[in-house]
Amino acid sequence: MKEQWRLLQTDFNTAFTNMAIDRAVLVANSKGKISPTVRFYSWKPPAISIGYFQSLNEEVDLDACKKLGVDCVRRITGGGAVFHDKELTYSIVIPESHPQIPKNILESYRRICGAVIRGLQQLWIESKYVPINDIVVNGKKISGNAQTRKSKTVLQHGTVLMDVDVDKMFSLLKVPDEKIKDKLIADVKQRVTSIKHISGNDVSFENVAEAMKIGFEEEFGIELVKGTLTKKEIELTEMFERECFSTNEWNYRR
C-alpha cells in the first residue's frame, strides 16, 4: 500500500494567514504529530512576500501597494520578493529524515521541484529545474521556490504562475536604478511565463491543483488524502498571524 500524506486545499487567504498556516504546519510536523503535508493555496487580496533576508522598504513600493490594496509579508524562507496574484502556491512540510528527502539542500530543492514539473506535465507543459530555486519553460521562469529547515523539518513553498502581469509587478516592486526600469521590465517580460501564456487559455485554480496533486503523488510514489488543519494547527495559525506575520515588528525587521 502506498504511503499516505495529507493534502490541504485552503484556497484563498490573506498573506498573513497563508504564512501563518505554513509555519503552523511546520511546527506541528516537527513535533511528530502529523504526516507529511502538501498544501495548495492562493492569495486574497493579492500580496507581495519578501524573503527572510530582504528589507521591505528596500524591495517594495509600500505606497503603491497601499493604493492597489496589496498586502506585504515577510516569509520565514529566504529568496526574493514575489508578487502573488494569479497563481497556485504549494507548500510541503516533511521531516528531514524522510527517505524521500535528500539531505543535501539543493538536491532536495530539485526533488520537490520534480513534483511541480510532473504537475505541469499533466497540463501538457514541459519544464525543468534550474538551480538554485527556479522552474523554467523554454528558458522562461514559471515557478520560484524557497525552503527552510527548522527542528529537523523541511518546509518548501513555491509559486506556479497561472498568469502574470509584469507591468503591475514592477509598479509594486522597487528597482535598484530607476533609469533602467523600462529595460528591466522588458527583460523580465522575456524571462517570465505562465500557464496562460503557454496554453493560450485560462486554466482554473482547481485544474492546476488537481494537476499538482498528481505531480506530487507520482514524484514521491504516495497518495495524497484530503484533510484539514488540526485544532492545534488552527491555534498555532492564529497565534503566528497575530504575533508575527501581521506585525510591523516582523515585516520591517530587516
Added chain:
Amino acid sequence: MQSKSIYKVPNGKILKIFLEYDEKCNLINEIKITGDFFVYPEEAIELMENKLKNMLLEREHLLKKIRSIIKERDIQFIGLDAEGLTEGILMCKT
C-alpha cells in the same frame, strides 16, 4: 559614515549591504546583510551581523572572520559565499 552596496554574487544572488562605519579607524559600527540568498539556519545572519561589529574593514581580516563564523556555527549559504559577502562589505567603502 553610512553607506550601502548592491552586489551580484558570481553564480549567486543579489546581496545588499547597509553599513555604518568609522572612517578614521576603518571599523564596522553596524551592518545589515540583506538580499535574496538563502542561509541555513536563517538566524545565523543576525549572529553574523553581530560578530562583524568592530571588525576592521580589510579584505583578509573580514574573509578570515566570516569563514571562521561559518565553520564554527555550521552555517550553510546558498547563493552567497564568504568571498561574496566580503566583496559586498568592501564595496560600501568608496
